[in-house]
Amino acid sequence: MTTQTSIAGIKLKSYVFNASGPRDVTLAELKKIGESAASAIMMKSCTIKPRLGNEEPRYAALPYGSIQSMGLPNLGYQEYIKMIPVLKKYDKPVFASVAGLSPADFPIMVKAFQQSAVDAIEVNLSCPNIKGKPQVAYDFIASANVLKKISRLGKKPLGLKLPAYCDLAQQQMMAKLIKKFGIKFVTCINSLGNCLVIDGHGEKPVIKPKQGLGGLGGQYIKPVALANVRMFYELLPKNINLIGVGGISSGQDAFEFLLAGAAAVQVGTAFQERGPACFNKIDDQLVKILTNKKYPSINSAKGKLKFL
Numbered sequence: 001m002t003t004q005t006s007i008a009g010i011k012l013k014s015y016v017f018n019a020s021g022p023r024d025v026t027l028a029e030l031k032k033i034g035e036s037a038a039s040a041i042m043m044k045s046c047t048i049k050p051r052l053g054n055e056e057p058r059y060a061a062l063p064y065g066s067i068q069s070m071g072l073p074n075l076g077y078q079e080y081i082k083m084i085p086v087l088k089k090y091d092k093p094v095f096a097s098v099a100g101l102s103p104a105d106f107p108i109m110v111k112a113f114q115q116s117a118v119d120a121i122e123v124n125l126s127c128p129n130i131k132g133k134p135q136v137a138y139d140f141i142a143s144a145n146v147l148k149k150i151s152r153l154g155k156k157p158l159g160l161k162l163p164a165y166c167d168l169a170q171q172q173m174m175a176k177l178i179k180k181f182g183i184k185f186v187t188c189i190n191s192l193g194n195c196l197v198i199d200g201h202g203e204k205p206v207i208k209p210k211q212g213l214g215g216l217g218g219q220y221i222k223p224v225a226l227a228n229v230r231m232f233y234e235l236l237p238k239n240i241n242l243i244g245v246g247g248i249s250s251g252q253d254a255f256e257f258l259l260a261g262a263a264a265v266q267v268g269t270a271f272q273e274r275g276p277a278c279f280n281k282i283d284d285q286l287v288k289i290l291t292n293k294k295y296p297s298i299n300s301a302k303g304k305l306k307f308l
């Protein structure tokens with residue numbers, strides 16, 4: 001029994017890899033993902049110019065997850081393009097993640113990655129932590145404007161990293177754009193934006209930027225992530241693959257995303273907290289669950305959620 005799967009026709013040796021952001025900013029960090037059991041290497045969301053990100057403290061581990069307002073600290077897209085030949089030596093797909101600070105940034109970065117040896121491009125329309133910049137994917141006109149600019153720049157599959165939607169009407173609007181602009185995979189969800197965690201003892205938020213507002217990750221957001229995967233699984237044709245992310249730290253979590261319809265999962269907070277050993281552990285646990293339940297493959301269980 002293996003958990004081999006594929007995203008937009010790209011073969012993955014297992015169901016689990018890293019989410020953009022945690023421990024994937026530098027070449028040294030990305031090499032560790034290459035050496036790990038992660039089935040792909042996802043790079044940090046990049047911007048046109050390098051960024052230091054927001055002021056510290058900007059990440060806090062919580063009992064059931066994390067809150068952060070990193071503010072996209074990254075080396076700038078040109079540095080990530082230079083790393084691709086080195087990362088391809090690990091014999092697994094390499095995914096780029098691009099996050100424009102304005103609509104014009106997206107085509108510049110997508111075009112450059114289209115001309116590189118990267119395997120696929122995840123377009124981050126959902127960063128909640130840039131001061132003064134709303135999450136693009138909550139504005140469907142702005143999203144359409146970006147998608148129009150990037151959809152015909154090359155043959156490598158484009159995916160969208162989406163925010164949490166809590167209303168079906170929003171998922172329906174986004175599904176229309178995904179189909180119209182030929183998007184090949186969809187990653188649900190980014191950190192649940194603009195949450196507030198208060199340290200009652202100190203009477204302060206636990207992170208500094210944006211008066212303590214930050215993106216929530218980990219177990220707190222798993223039901224929101226599962227619902228988004230499920231709704232897009234129902235709304236989109238089956239050749240558009242879903243990647244589940246949000247609260248995955250065990251094989252059981254991964255199995256739930258598989259039932260909801262995810263073709264693969266990414267791990268954010270659990271990777272940040274536990275390091276690269278988490279990928280093998282989660283995948284091993286998933287293999288045991290599938291074996292016990294007599295599912296012979298990922299595809300045989302995908303989307304097989306039953307109803308009461």
Ligand SMILES: Cc1cc2nc3c(=O)[nH]c(=O)nc-3n(C[C@H](O)[C@H](O)[C@H](O)COP(=O)(O)O)c2cc1C
Pocket residue numbers: 019020021022044045059066068070072097124161189190191216217218219221245246247248266267268269270272
């Ligand atoms: C420290 C940190 C940095 C992140 N940076 C990014 C990023 O650059 N791009 C992105 O698309 N998501 C980013 N995320 C969001 C994660 O990719 C993921 O969608 C979210 O944390 C939910 O997954 P989790 O519950 O496994 O943490 C970041 C998350 C964390 C914890």
